[in-house]
Amino acid sequence: MRSRYCAFAKGLGEYLAATGSRDDAKSLSDWARSVTWLGLQVLETEAGSATDSTGRVRFIARYLEVGTLCELAEFSNFSRVDGRRHYDNGDTSFVTRQVERNEPCPCGSGQKFKKCHAA
Numbered sequence: 001m002r003s004r005y006c007a008f009a010k011g012l013g014e015y016l017a018a019t020g021s022r023d024d025a026k027s028l029s030d031w032a033r034s035v036t037w038l039g040l041q042v043l044e045t046e047a048g049s050a051t052d053s054t055g056r057v058r059f060i061a062r063y064l065e066v067g068t069l070c071e072l073a074e075f076s077n078f079s080r081v082d083g084r085r086h087y088d089n090g091d092t093s094f095v096t097r098q099v100e101r102n103e104p105c106p107c108g109s110g111q112k113f114k115k116c117h118a119a
Contacts, residue, residue, distance in 0.1 A: 009037040038062040
């Protein structure tokens with residue numbers, strides 16, 4: 001999960017395609033480069049040892065997209081393909097809110113949002 005988060009944060013479409021079941025890795029990569037990634041919190045894992053054929057990960061990923069703070073929460077399903085973890089699908093929910101110009105930037109810079117990441 002952490003490696004896929006890093007691939008999203010860096011816009012690495014080839015890695016997303018190699019570790020996922022989606023055919024739209026290019027559009028995912030383009031979208032991923034257009035947002036500001038703020039962090040990943042892994043909440044829970046099921047299975048996932050070196051010998052398990054499947055696993056699940058529950059996480060929250062936070063990002064800014066055009067002045068909106070977004071939290072993507074997902075319970076992801078993974079399988080092992082050729083010895084590597086492969087994203088199969090997930091149950092996803094989103095929570096969003098507009099960031100006010102004068103509030104602290106959610107990126108943690110200590111600046112007001114308008115001076116840091118306002119669009």
